[in-house]
Amino acid sequence: MKTTQQLEKQLKRHSKAAKLEIWGKVVSFSALLLIVAVVVGIIGFVASKGIATFTSNHVNLWDFLTEKKWNPGITDANGKPEVGALPMIVGSFLITILSAIVATPFAIGTAVFMNEISPNKGAKILQPVTELLVGIPSVVYGFIGLSVVVPATRAIFGGSGFGVLSGTCVLFVMILPTVTSMSVDALRSVPRYYREASLALGATQWQTIYKVVLRAATPGLMTAVVFGMARAFGEALAVQMVIGNAALMPGSLVDPAATLTSVLTTGIGNTVMGSLQNNALWSLALVLLLMSLVFNLIIRLIGRKGRLQ
Amino acid sequence: MNSKTQNKIAIGTLYGVAGLVVLILLALLGYILVSGLPQLSWHFLTAPAKAFLKGGGVGVQLYNSFYLLILAMLISFPIALGAAIYLYEYARDNWVTTTIRTAIEILSSLPSVVVGLFGFLFFVVKLRLGFSILSGAFALTFFNLPLLTRSIEDSLRTIDLSQREGGLALGLSRWETITRVILPAAVPSILTGVILSAGRVFGEAAALIYTAGQSAPALDFTDWNPFNISSPLNPMRPAETLAVHIWKINSEGIMPDAKAISSGSSAVLVLAILIFNFAARYLGKRLYKRLTSA
Numbered sequence: 001m002k003t004t005q006q007l008e009k010q011l012k013r014h015s016k017a018a019k020l021e022i023w024g025k026v027v028s029f030s031a032l033l034l035i036v037a038v039v040v041g042i043i044g045f046v047a048s049k050g051i052a053t054f055t056s057n058h059v060n061l062w063d064f065l066t067e068k069k070w071n072p073g074i075t076d077a078n079g080k081p082e083v084g085a086l087p088m089i090v091g092s093f094l095i096t097i098l099s100a101i102v103a104t105p106f107a108i109g110t111a112v113f114m115n116e117i118s119p120n121k122g123a124k125i126l127q128p129v130t131e132l133l134v135g136i137p138s139v140v141y142g143f144i145g146l147s148v149v150v151p152a153t154r155a156i157f158g159g160s161g162f163g164v165l166s167g168t169c170v171l172f173v174m175i176l177p178t179v180t181s182m183s184v185d186a187l188r189s190v191p192r193y194y195r196e197a198s199l200a201l202g203a204t205q206w207q208t209i210y211k212v213v214l215r216a217a218t219p220g221l222m223t224a225v226v227f228g229m230a231r232a233f234g235e236a237l238a239v240q241m242v243i244g245n246a247a248l249m250p251g252s253l254v255d256p257a258a259t260l261t262s263v264l265t266t267g268i269g270n271t272v273m274g275s276l277q278n279n280a281l282w283s284l285a286l287v288l289l290l291m292s293l294v295f296n297l298i299i300r301l302i303g304r305k306g307r308l309q
Numbered sequence: 310m311n312s313k314t315q316n317k318i319a320i321g322t323l324y325g326v327a328g329l330v331v332l333i334l335l336a337l338l339g340y341i342l343v344s345g346l347p348q349l350s351w352h353f354l355t356a357p358a359k360a361f362l363k364g365g366g367v368g369v370q371l372y373n374s375f376y377l378l379i380l381a382m383l384i385s386f387p388i389a390l391g392a393a394i395y396l397y398e399y400a401r402d403n404w405v406t407t408t409i410r411t412a413i414e415i416l417s418s419l420p421s422v423v424v425g426l427f428g429f430l431f432f433v434v435k436l437r438l439g440f441s442i443l444s445g446a447f448a449l450t451f452f453n454l455p456l457l458t459r460s461i462e463d464s465l466r467t468i469d470l471s472q473r474e475g476g477l478a479l480g481l482s483r484w485e486t487i488t489r490v491i492l493p494a495a496v497p498s499i500l501t502g503v504i505l506s507a508g509r510v511f512g513e514a515a516a517l518i519y520t521a522g523q524s525a526p527a528l529d530f531t532d533w534n535p536f537n538i539s540s541p542l543n544p545m546r547p548a549e550t551l552a553v554h555i556w557k558i559n560s561e562g563i564m565p566d567a568k569a570i571s572s573g574s575s576a577v578l579v580l581a582i583l584i585f586n587f588a589a590r591y592l593g594k595r596l597y598k599r600l601t602s603a
Contacts, residue, residue, distance in 0.1 A: 017482040024484030025399055031391025032409060038451050039412040042427045109326035117323055129334050135582045137512025139555045140575045144340060146559055147568060173337060204316035234420025236515040237556050261422050268519060273434065285426050296418050
């Protein structure tokens with residue numbers, strides 16, 4: 001005979017399935033937490049290393065962002081270390097904006113062609129090619145830049161061939177497939193009846209594309225371009241291989257320059273942990289991280305605005 | 310100019326733009342393959358690299374690339390799977406979930422060089438793993454996690470709600486429904502996602518330069534004891550991958566045939582990506598037919 005207490009215990013006990021359920025929930029949730037911990041860890045570590053330049057080496061933040069001389073090993077006449085990051089920040093923004101300006105018309109034009117004018121050819125030729133090119137490793141782009149673009153720039157404009165122009169060319173080809181395929185998604189999400197209504201009103205195909213489809217898809221297209229810019233801004237090796245790596249203000253598009261990423265890849269292995277030279281590089285990494293957060297924020301704002309409309 | 314001529318001009322221009330883009334993209338692929346394929350030979354794919362002489366191969370780098378890829382996938386797949394299951398099957402639509410999603414999005418948009426630097430700081434320096442395959446595999450995991458999670462979540466999304474209701478109606482718990490009903494149905498598209506992300510991991514270099522290192526010590530392919538330094542299985546040795554090799558010999562290589570080796574390696578990388586792409590499509594379709602008897 002079981003007592004009522006034992007019975008109650010038996011009845012209130014979790015079944016095997018319920019235990020499994022809890023276990024599954026806990027395990028899958030901890031996997032998720034792990035990812036969040038990684039994000040927090042990355043931001044925390046890079047930020048704590050990045051602000052050391054300002055807290056323990058007492059570099060002025062404003063000087064860091066606006067001075068033009070980058071020689072962390074050397075101190076200037078006033079005894080301050082020369083850690084002006086402006087040339088790299090300008091370099092990064094310059095190639096990002098230039099490559100986005102060049103890539104946007106091509107990418108959106110191609111996307112319109114694929115989606116509105118010739119969906120057949122688009123699906124058969126362009127789609128597989130762009131999908132494949134999205135996956136091509138950045139070092140391959142860098143290598144092609146080094147063996148094709150740099151000699152071409154040298155032949156046309158003289159100089160060394162390394163510089164902002166070569167970097168822009170490489171990044172243009174690199175972000176083109178990404179921006180194109182995202183633009184196609186944006187155009188595809190425009191409802192079919194928008195086009196039909198416009199055509200039924202007697203608009204030509206171009207008027208429909210220009211006045212209806214592109215307008216309706218604007219938030220998506222902007223997201224695509226900002227995404228491409230974020231990729232261009234964070235790209236390291238392909239740019240580092242063709243930009244010339246001279247931490248100077250670029251005087252012209254064919255002068256060697258440097259970007260945040262290029263200085264990081266070449267410098268971090270050659271400096272001693274904890275030294276000012278090293279901390280200054282981590283500050284550059286922090287700038288890079290903050291910029292990628294800003295791009296993320298812009299994409300979100302565009303998305304929100306698109307939903308409100 | 311009336312609207313009809315305008316229309317003709319605009320459409321013509323769009324044809325031109327699309328044609329130009331196709332031309333650029335095909336020229337790019339063509340250049341890689343035409344300059345690279347003649348370099349490929351059994352010797353090139355298996356011989357160790359030479360630092361100062363010509364005639365070296367990329368055998369060790371190629372092996373390292375695959376070994377790192379497998380390790381990174383082994384670490385990242387279970388985590389991504391768990392995270393995706395929780396996000397899609399369990400998570401409620403509240404601020405916690407939104408925050409977590411934002412965090413994942415941030416991780417996916419971080420430049421890979423920042424991920425690599427964090428790996429360097431945390432695994433190489435703090436945990437004293439040194440420049441090693443293990444550090445590299447962790448860095449690649451971080452790089453891979455957000456995209457893999459998103460692709461698995463998308464795969465779960467394609468499974469019809471009625472499947473879940475069916476499982477629950479039969480008295481299965483939610484977890485049992487997920488493991489017995491949803492996951493088997495989602496396997497083909499999960500596999501496609503995994504293979505596509507493998508392609509990305511395979512070609513990644515910026516995250517590896519300061520984690521897996523830039524040197525490739527000679528390997529003894531007869532020694533499979535993971536504790537020996539020259540064993541191919543040893544996870545604590547520095548390991549330069551194919552992608553890092555291309556970068557390294559182009560920026561500071563002194564071998565006379567650096568260009569030929571880079572072309573060959575680029576072709577190998579692109580071929581590998583091509584194979585990953587086709588395999589993903591083919592296997593996905595094949596498995597889908599097999600599992601659904603459609």
